Amino acid sequence: MSRKPKQIAIYGKGGIGKSTTTSNISAALVEAGYKVMQFGCDPKADSTTTLRGGEYIPSVLDLLAEKRRVDAREAVFKGFGGIYCVEAGGPAPGVGCAGRGIITAVELLKQQRIFEDLDLDYVIYDVLGDVVCGGFAVPVREGIAEHVFTVSSADFMAIYAANNLFRGIEKFSSSGGALLGGIIANSINTDFQRDIIEDFAKRTSTPIVQYVPRSLTVTQAELSGKTTIEAAPQSEQADVYRALARHIAEHETSKVPTPLSQVELREWSASWAEHIVRMERADRERARAVA
């Protein structure tokens, strides 16, 4: 009997640690005994490399570029702990339409009932950066993912991207699209960074599912082509990812986000910027006084 897997989409600004986080969630879930698929939705097709010892896999669209009829199973590869790895792929930079590529890849797996046939517990979509066009919004539209999480640091640009994502989710929420599960606060090492991301979460009434500190363990694992769960299973950082995976596994109810408007967002970041300047000045004056 096939059942419907729980489908989760993870978004965030490029370079924020989205694929690292997603791969570690997948690894932690598979370690906990679940059947998991990780679906990379980025033309770079590098979401699942740390699940496969640093190795790239052919993407759904690579297959489509070669032949008209594609068996989507040919694009499914097993990775760490039996995780099913899929990359949507896309055109070469500067040509074609990557958004349409994502739509086609997701539709293809859906049409060919791959999720049901593999009897999955979780499908985790790792989606490129901003919701720049309709294609990248596909995982949040009706009938794909149910829950969306965003990876964000305390960096303003990352928060802008998160807020844009909230707007995308809000738009589709009335037509049966995915809802917002919460923020995964990444690279949060200081109280100050924590204050910023917490304030944004409060303003948008969004829960923070987990704080993930920046850690050398992660970098070392990445460099060896592995997730932290695989490379350093005993580490503190691995436990952080396990906790995150647990929260996501247990997560039941997502909600319609309440994004800030363009103006509100600008005012909000400006007020924080002023605050930062004031604090730095105070620090400098204190340093001078001591001298």
Place this chain on the structure above:
Amino acid sequence: MNVVSQISTDTSSSFAAQPGPIEQVRYACALGALTSVIAVEGAIPITHCGPGCASKQFHALSGISGYQGGEFHVPSTNIGNKEVIFGGADRLDELITSTLKVMEAELYVVQSGCIPGLVGDDVENLVKGYQRRGVPIVFAETLGYRGTNFTGHETVVKAIIEQYVAKQPAVPKRTGLVNVWALLPYQNPFWRGDLTEIRRILEGIGLEVNILFGPASEGLSEWRAIPSAAVNLVLGPWLGLSIARDLEAAYDQTTLHIPALPVGARATAAFLRKVGDHAGLDRRKVDAFIAREEKTYYHYLRDFAQFYAGCTSQYRLPSEVNIVADSAYALAVAKFLVGDLGLNPGVVVITENPPESERAAIRAAFRDLAPGIDADPLFESDGHKAHAAIRAHPRVGELPIVFGSTWETGIAGEIDAPLVEISYPVTDEVVLSRSYIGYRGALQLIERTYTTVVRQSTEENPEGTAL
């Protein structure tokens, strides 16, 4: 094509889609300008668009526009999902290469449609590669969402001028040579006959003519002679004006803009004198031609007068003219029906969504159709609204007639008016060489108009004379 040059293209900056849905369409999309290429003897379009785009545009414009038919041999990339994702430039490259092998033409015009525009195919660079190899090929970006077949026509014409005509060996100036930018081929069901008549009368006063499109044209040899001309004659309210302005700058030519296509002896004589003076022709020669033409024209008109004046007791001759048409024909017909035949202007609806920048001038052209008699045209592409305006128009003691498209059959019936089909789409007329312009065209317009009036009257009263 980079973004900046796309945005700065004249036609795109002046084009704005009619807001909201349109009932009963009266024009095609920019890709439909492939009919302008087909109208040039020796040129073929190569279309880079989705399946069906090219053939639908052609058949819509040639079939339901007086059943004009025509040579539709148009290679197309027929792009689909794969080309959307990965880009379609390779597919187009393949198609151009194959086309060059199997289709002979003096000029190939690559036209891109919506999809390549959306996904950003670099068609311009691809075509430039062929140009560098000496292939007579040009690229026109006729993205469907960037304009209508009117603006697409200007895009195509400019592409041919800039990328083909300009590359030809320099040609000496010919003072008596005129480039004519008039009706939109295929969109106007009578364009072939009209361009033939325009050529005839211009040659009649002693000019040489590049008519450029249709059976009266000599094809691409005329296009290559465009730079030789002294004058660009823009005949119509706005279409072709921006082409003429470009040419003016490039080839030291002058532009003569005459908004109203001349219908009938009065307008045609005035038109010919104006063109003759502008081109510096001997006025006596011009007048001599006019006199010859008028002799024939007024002979017919004198005889027609017996019907027009005497038979009003038998037939209810219309007194109020209502028009639903492109601005070119709307203005031409309004001037003739009001100015020459003495009808009152009713509702005039202009349907081709002309650029905002040209509307004030179009409106102004409808003033003084006859001394002191103005029409106030309504710019409306939506059939429902056009018909509502005709329905709502107060008519006391007037017998209306409608000049419009087949879409106007219903509203004409409602107000008990005969309908003369002059504008797109036309499905109740088969049109070959008929013209409604100039001397000969005016006589045919009178024939068609009053045949329609008489027929309607006899259909309503089959037993015999009414009234």
